Amino acid sequence: xxxxxxxxxxxxxxxxxxxxxxxxxxxxxxxxxxxxxxxxxxxxxxxxxxxxxxxxxxxxxxxxxxxxxxxxxxxxxxxxxxxxxxxxxxxxxxxxxxxxxxxxxxxxxxxxxxxxxxxxxxxxxxxxxxxxxxxxxxxxxxxxxxxxxxxxxxxxxxxxxxxxxxxxxxxxxxxxxxxxxxxxxxxxxxxxxxxxxxxxxxxxxxxxxxxxxxxxxxxxxxxxxxxxxxxxxxxxxxxxxxxxxxxxxxxxxxxxxxxxxxxxxxxxxxxxxxxxxxxxxxxxxxxxx
Numbered sequence: 001x002x003x004x005x006x007x008x009x010x011x012x013x014x015x016x017x018x019x020x021x022x023x024x025x026x027x028x029x030x031x032x033x034x035x036x037x038x039x040x041x042x043x044x045x046x047x048x049x050x051x052x053x054x055x056x057x058x059x060x061x062x063x064x065x066x067x068x069x070x071x072x073x074x075x076x077x078x079x080x081x082x083x084x085x086x087x088x089x090x091x092x093x094x095x096x097x098x099x100x101x102x103x104x105x106x107x108x109x110x111x112x113x114x115x116x117x118x119x120x121x122x123x124x125x126x127x128x129x130x131x132x133x134x135x136x137x138x139x140x141x142x143x144x145x146x147x148x149x150x151x152x153x154x155x156x157x158x159x160x161x162x163x164x165x166x167x168x169x170x171x172x173x174x175x176x177x178x179x180x181x182x183x184x185x186x187x188x189x190x191x192x193x194x195x196x197x198x199x200x201x202x203x204x205x206x207x208x209x210x211x212x213x214x215x216x217x218x219x220x221x222x223x224x225x226x227x228x229x230x231x232x233x234x235x236x237x238x239x240x241x242x243x244x245x246x247x248x249x250x251x252x253x254x255x256x257x258x259x260x261x262x263x264x265x266x267x268x269x270x271x272x273x274x275x276x277x278x279x280x281x282x283x284x285x286x287x288x289x
Contacts, residue, residue, distance in 0.1 A: 029056065031268040038262035043255070182287035189284050196280050203273045209261040212240045217256040219249030226250050 039051040049066040058078060065071040074083040183189055216233075220226050230248045240246075244259070 031271070032266065034264035034266045036262065036264045039260070041257055041259045043257040179287045183284060186285055192280050192283055196277055199273050199276050199280075203270060206269055207263065207265050208239065209263040211243065211263075212259065212261045213243040214257075214259040215245040215247055216259070217247040217249060217254060219252045219254045221253055223250040 033056050035053060035055050037051070037053045039049070041050075042048040047066060049064070051064040053062040054060065059076070061075045061078075063071075063073055070085065072083070072085045073081060076082050218226065218229065220229075226248050227250075230246065233246055
């Protein structure tokens, strides 16, 4: 008997350990396996966009395509479609057809319901007249006076509440402005903001595409505008370098784009940066009250 209990406990322990190991494995996979994204954008006269976000060899796959119409879909475990806007559009069409049928049937139902309602209203009016006739005039006047007093008291209470709110709003705004001014101008807070800005820059650099290829051909009626746009795009030269070409057309009015890009995001890195930002936010000093 004891031996059987021990074997059962061993089996239960092995199952529990297996479940814990599986949970840890899933957590580590989510944290360390990067979420990858890639896209292709082509525009000459009409846009042609193809974007996708994948995880773990396309175990999770979210795709967005736009050529003549928008097509969004999400798949899990390579085959199971979790979301698709085409299915939603089909459902909407079916609902519209059902609504049309119901709309055609509504006039008949309304005509019948109007007849019933008119009969009920006439009966209720007759009953109300008999009830009012039975009430003596003195009591009716007293009731009207009490109702008027009650309505006046309610209006006064509402007006007082409105006055209090209107008076407190400017004071609250002034307090918030003072709090923000103190937070921004405090020397220790400035150092914390600089650290937070560095962390934000790191996460942006981490998320930006690692590879960009293609070309961007553009030109405007005024050549000076083309030169200004070229000057702005030159700031981002370290991102695209030699794989991506920018072709300014100073004497033609044209916009043509053909871009391919891909990048990734490690959730563990994003969580680490988010934790550091949260800890720095806790250190920010507020105005003493």
